[in-house]
Amino acid sequence: xxxxxxxxxxxxxxxxxxxxxxxxxxxxxxxxxxxxxxxxxxxxxxxxxxxxxxxxxxxxxxxxxxxxxxxxxxxxxxxxxxxxxxxxxxxxxxxxxxxxxxxxxxxxxxxxxxxxxxxxxxxxxxxxxxxxxxxxxxxxxxxxxxxxxxxxxxxxxxxxxxxxxxxxxxxxxxxxxxxxxxxxxxxxxxxxxxxxxxxxxxxxxxxxxxxxxxxxxxxxxxxxxxxxxxxxxxxxxxxxxxxxxxxxxxxxxxxxxxxxxxxxxxxxxxxxxxxxxxxxxxxxxxxxxxxxxxxxxxxxxxxxxx
Numbered sequence: 001x002x003x004x005x006x007x008x009x010x011x012x013x014x015x016x017x018x019x020x021x022x023x024x025x026x027x028x029x030x031x032x033x034x035x036x037x038x039x040x041x042x043x044x045x046x047x048x049x050x051x052x053x054x055x056x057x058x059x060x061x062x063x064x065x066x067x068x069x070x071x072x073x074x075x076x077x078x079x080x081x082x083x084x085x086x087x088x089x090x091x092x093x094x095x096x097x098x099x100x101x102x103x104x105x106x107x108x109x110x111x112x113x114x115x116x117x118x119x120x121x122x123x124x125x126x127x128x129x130x131x132x133x134x135x136x137x138x139x140x141x142x143x144x145x146x147x148x149x150x151x152x153x154x155x156x157x158x159x160x161x162x163x164x165x166x167x168x169x170x171x172x173x174x175x176x177x178x179x180x181x182x183x184x185x186x187x188x189x190x191x192x193x194x195x196x197x198x199x200x201x202x203x204x205x206x207x208x209x210x211x212x213x214x215x216x217x218x219x220x221x222x223x224x225x226x227x228x229x230x231x232x233x234x235x236x237x238x239x240x241x242x243x244x245x246x247x248x249x250x251x252x253x254x255x256x257x258x259x260x261x262x263x264x265x266x267x268x269x270x271x272x273x274x275x276x277x278x279x280x281x282x283x284x285x286x287x288x289x290x291x292x293x294x295x296x297x298x299x300x301x302x303x304x305x306x
Contacts, residue, residue: 005069006030007160007191013063015049023049025215036186037193038202041212047195055085084158086149088165092137099133102151109156119155127151143174162193234265240285249278
């Protein structure tokens with residue numbers, strides 16, 4: 001398939017239920033091959049309906065959906081094989097060994113038992129679950145269960161991975177490890193669509209963003225362009241070594257939190273690269289950085305209110 005073919009193409013998608021409620025009002029958007037795309041929206045906005053239609057779990061009223069050029073109606077089998085879905089709710093047999101869960105999933109895609117065994121071992125190793133292969137899901141932590149859901153979705157080597165709230169209910173440490181895993185899957189060439197209520201997660205992981213509200217796509221753009229709507233932002237910098245006083249940086253206002261933590265607000269039209277260069281010239285090594293406030297959440301809430 002051509003690299004120009006979108007991983008996901010949605011045109012004029014409508015979903016109207018029997019009771020008359022219209023969940024989708026003719027939405028259209030594309031997801032490029034290799035993209036990490038955030039599909040965001042408040043509860044009831046239409047995210048789950050959209051995902052259900054993409055995965056052929058919900059019947060659409062009208063419109064067109066293509067997966068790498070394959071229509072989900074006329075090329076159902078080909079389109080389905082290219083999709084891996086990680087739903088929000090755990091839906092595996094809690095008493096079945098992990099290895100069997102993943103191996104049996106391969107059978108649903110016509111993978112023979114001998115090949116399925118090898119693919120299950122490979123997938124469980126990638127997800128860090130091989131040592132737990134004889135355990136049942138009941139014996140796993142919340143983070144391990146999430147990894148098992150991803151392993152099951154990856155067993156047939158889909159090119160499009162759809163994750164519905166993949167880190168819901170796990171603590172921040174596990175969430176960060178999941179982010180590293182998802183980034184690696186994307187770096188390896190897999191297209192990922194993410195829905196999440198942790199907007200920091202979307203800001204950290206995704207390159208492009210779609211926001212759906214009341215069944216309409218109200219934003220479809222790059223995350224960078226979306227966040228550029230805020231002129232000023234403040235960053236928290238964590239330093240390798242202690243400092244006794246605020247460094248003098250021409251292009252930013254600086255407040256010292258403690259001896260290894262700074263609050264940095266760039267001045268108008270100054271880039272972080274220029275600021276970091278000045279830190280380097282002062283022999284101040286920065287270990288990590290985060291936004292002081294969640295800019296994406298701020299913009300998201302303003303849009304939804306409007």
